[in-house]
Amino acid sequence: MASYLSHRNPYLAIVTSFAVRNESRASPLSISPIRSRTQVRNRFHLNSSNGNPLNAFSSQDGSALPIEHIKPQTVEELFPLSVPESTEYNLSITVVGASGDLAKKKIFPALFALYYEDCLPENFIIFGYARTKMTDEELRNTISKTLTCRIDKRENCEDKMDQFLKRCFYHSGQYNSEDHFAELNCKLKEKEGGRLSNRLFYLSVPPNIFVDVVRCASLKASSEKGWTRVIVEKPFGRDSESSSELTKCLKQYLSEEQIFRIDHYLGKELVENLSVLRFSNLVFEPLWSRSYIRSVQLIFSEDFGTEGRGGYFDNYGIIRDIMQNHLLQILALFAMEPPVSLDAEDIRNEKVKVLRSMIPLLLENVVVGQYKGHSKDGKSYPGYTDDPTVPNGSITPTFAAAALFINNARWDGVPFLMKAGKALHTRRAEIRVQFRHVPGNLYKRNFGTDLDKATNELVLRVQPDEAIYLKINNKVPGLGMRLDRSDLNLLFRARYPCEIPDAYERLLLDAIEGERRLFIRSDELDAAWALFTPLLKELENKKITPELYPYGSRGPVGAHYLAAKHNVRWGDLGNED
Numbered sequence: 001m002a003s004y005l006s007h008r009n010p011y012l013a014i015v016t017s018f019a020v021r022n023e024s025r026a027s028p029l030s031i032s033p034i035r036s037r038t039q040v041r042n043r044f045h046l047n048s049s050n051g052n053p054l055n056a057f058s059s060q061d062g063s064a065l066p067i068e069h070i071k072p073q074t075v076e077e078l079f080p081l082s083v084p085e086s087t088e089y090n091l092s093i094t095v096v097g098a099s100g101d102l103a104k105k106k107i108f109p110a111l112f113a114l115y116y117e118d119c120l121p122e123n124f125i126i127f128g129y130a131r132t133k134m135t136d137e138e139l140r141n142t143i144s145k146t147l148t149c150r151i152d153k154r155e156n157c158e159d160k161m162d163q164f165l166k167r168c169f170y171h172s173g174q175y176n177s178e179d180h181f182a183e184l185n186c187k188l189k190e191k192e193g194g195r196l197s198n199r200l201f202y203l204s205v206p207p208n209i210f211v212d213v214v215r216c217a218s219l220k221a222s223s224e225k226g227w228t229r230v231i232v233e234k235p236f237g238r239d240s241e242s243s244s245e246l247t248k249c250l251k252q253y254l255s256e257e258q259i260f261r262i263d264h265y266l267g268k269e270l271v272e273n274l275s276v277l278r279f280s281n282l283v284f285e286p287l288w289s290r291s292y293i294r295s296v297q298l299i300f301s302e303d304f305g306t307e308g309r310g311g312y313f314d315n316y317g318i319i320r321d322i323m324q325n326h327l328l329q330i331l332a333l334f335a336m337e338p339p340v341s342l343d344a345e346d347i348r349n350e351k352v353k354v355l356r357s358m359i360p361l362l363l364e365n366v367v368v369g370q371y372k373g374h375s376k377d378g379k380s381y382p383g384y385t386d387d388p389t390v391p392n393g394s395i396t397p398t399f400a401a402a403a404l405f406i407n408n409a410r411w412d413g414v415p416f417l418m419k420a421g422k423a424l425h426t427r428r429a430e431i432r433v434q435f436r437h438v439p440g441n442l443y444k445r446n447f448g449t450d451l452d453k454a455t456n457e458l459v460l461r462v463q464p465d466e467a468i469y470l471k472i473n474n475k476v477p478g479l480g481m482r483l484d485r486s487d488l489n490l491l492f493r494a495r496y497p498c499e500i501p502d503a504y505e506r507l508l509l510d511a512i513e514g515e516r517r518l519f520i521r522s523d524e525l526d527a528a529w530a531l532f533t534p535l536l537k538e539l540e541n542k543k544i545t546p547e548l549y550p551y552g553s554r555g556p557v558g559a560h561y562l563a564a565k566h567n568v569r570w571g572d573l574g575n576e577d
């Protein structure tokens with residue numbers, strides 16, 4: 001019971017510790033604390049991503065108001081005899097950049113999915129905000145085209161969509177206008193109907209606008225009595241300096257507790273499952289070190305180019321777009337020491353330690369590539385520089401492979417190979433763990449000369465078709481002694497025949513709840529940039545030309561040499577997957 005609410009905000013931590021102290025000397029007369037706590041829990045009984053029940057109307061983040069303001073002063077304040085009903089609370093979500101691609105593709109559909117699953121509080125409203133002129137009705141029409149119902153839960157879906165859309169509104173304004181945000185504030189207040197309201201802003205706009213929006217929103221549209229939180233989309237800067245500058249600017253208006261830096265890969269089901277697999281199964285954790293693991297591979301590939309996003313992409317490139325954030329976050333989760341608990345700070349502390357233990361990334365351990373035009377079966381595919389939004393002669397990498405090392409006792413000498421590319425032959429994201437050879441293997445001669453083919457490999461397929469499988473050696477049935485490699489295969493669609501929630505659903509729900517475990521803390525971000533910035537500068541200063549690879553291919557051959565240099569092979573390019 002003690003840990004039930006305690007990891008949340010200061011208010012709830014106080015409530016919990018106080019309630020537990022009271023509980024230990026409970027008498028028939030000391031019933032009110034326990035009753036109050038139960039009421040609090042029942043009011044909004046959802047689970048956040050670490051499995052703890054939610055309290056969606058949890059109080060302040062210590063932002064708009066000083067912390068003393070929110071500390072309950074008396075027992076009556078801590079455990080009021082009459083706890084307000086959930087209907088008195090409101091959650092207002094403002095999607096800034098609501099006319100954009102991400103808002104339509106991911107954010108509104110995720111919000112609808114949460115509503116459909118009864119994961120939003122009873123009183124919620126959603127505002128779209130952008131410069132584009134639009135009426136509420138026009139916003140509803142636009143987003144209605146992208147809402148979908150779970151494949152396995154289609155009943156009443158149309159009704160639910162209608163009800164959801166009725167809660168969606170739109171306000172047009174400039175991103176740097178305090179007046180326009182003050183107008184938004186008036187509209188929010190009107191719809192909130194005088195209830196205590198928590199406010200969440202989702203910054204789905206290009207990064208050069210982040211600070212303006214945060215300034216205007218925090219000064220003019222913060223919640224007066226509830227919390228105000230801001231989800232910030234990547235990219236968080238483009239190197240150490242710009243990232244620190246961004247953090248510094250954001251912190252003029254927000255506390256760290258209010259900033260939710262999203263990395264949507266942390267919300268993916270299989271990335272979530274990584275820690276479960278490792279820490280709740282005895283068979284894996286003892287093997288999780290240099291003693292048994294020969295290499296770890298983090299692979300991201302897309303079978304389409306930068307179509308439509310070339311303008312953004314050219315300023316960043318694949319290392320900033322995928323490696324410095326998505327793949328590095330997975331690496332940190334994979335390699336961290338067991339955290340003290342599942343609390344956000346405990347996990348993020350361990351991740352930071354790993355990131356800070358990484359050996360500086362050398363240019364000789366990196367390969368960069370760029371896709372070129374290619375024709376196949378009578379169809380032609382454009383090269384990266386054919387995109388009209390990409391400058392002629394751009395040397396921005398659309399592919400990169402890198403070998404990284406962690407300087408600690410657990411991982412000394414183990415190559416962590418990363419590979420990320422656009423316009424490759426397949427769309428896939430996976431974590432591959434290659435184990436060492438079996439020492440003194442009795443069956444050595446059954447494998448022929450290539451012992452690598454007989455090593456065990458654990459694969460977490462993040463997407464598509466989520467799966468966890470372990471490649472093992474097995475006797476082929478029969479009178480002889482022939483071995484082959486087989487998979488112990490946990491295919492999610494076979495085992496769990498329900499739709500897997502999108503990463504944005506999980507992350508939005510956590511931000512509403514105030515659960516920060518899957519969001520990036522500023523010191524994690526600093527450590528991530530500290531690792532990649534020198535390399536990025538060297539690539540740019542030396543104007544390293546990327547190796548060209550045809551659209552739809554398996555990427556530059558340089559990636560194979562890189563793996564070979566570290567005595568390993570890419571697991572995704574074997575004869576079998």
Ligand SMILES: NC(=O)C1=CN([C@@H]2O[C@H](COP(=O)(O)OP(=O)(O)OC[C@H]3O[C@@H](n4cnc5c(N)ncnc54)[C@H](OP(=O)(O)O)[C@@H]3O)[C@@H](O)[C@H]2O)C=CC1
Nearest residue numbers: 097099100101102103130131132204205206207233234235
């Ligand atoms: N799209 C994706 O798949 C992903 C996007 N992201 C990040 O999410 C954020 C939003 O992405 P996305 O929706 O694709 O971005 P968009 O380019 O579609 O921009 C979103 C909105 O911002 C406004 N906007 C665009 N450019 C400018 C500008 N130069 N000055 C002022 N306003 C501008 C536009 O609204 P209006 O003109 O109406 O004001 C636009 O509809 C970005 O930070 C992006 O990096 C992260 C991961 C994936």
Ligand SMILES: O=C1O[C@H](COP(=O)(O)O)[C@@H](O)[C@H](O)[C@H]1O
Nearest residue numbers: 234264302321322326429463503
């Ligand atoms: O952050 C980004 O991610 C997408 C890939 O996300 P996914 O969930 O579809 O795998 C990528 O296309 C984009 O370039 C990048 O900015």
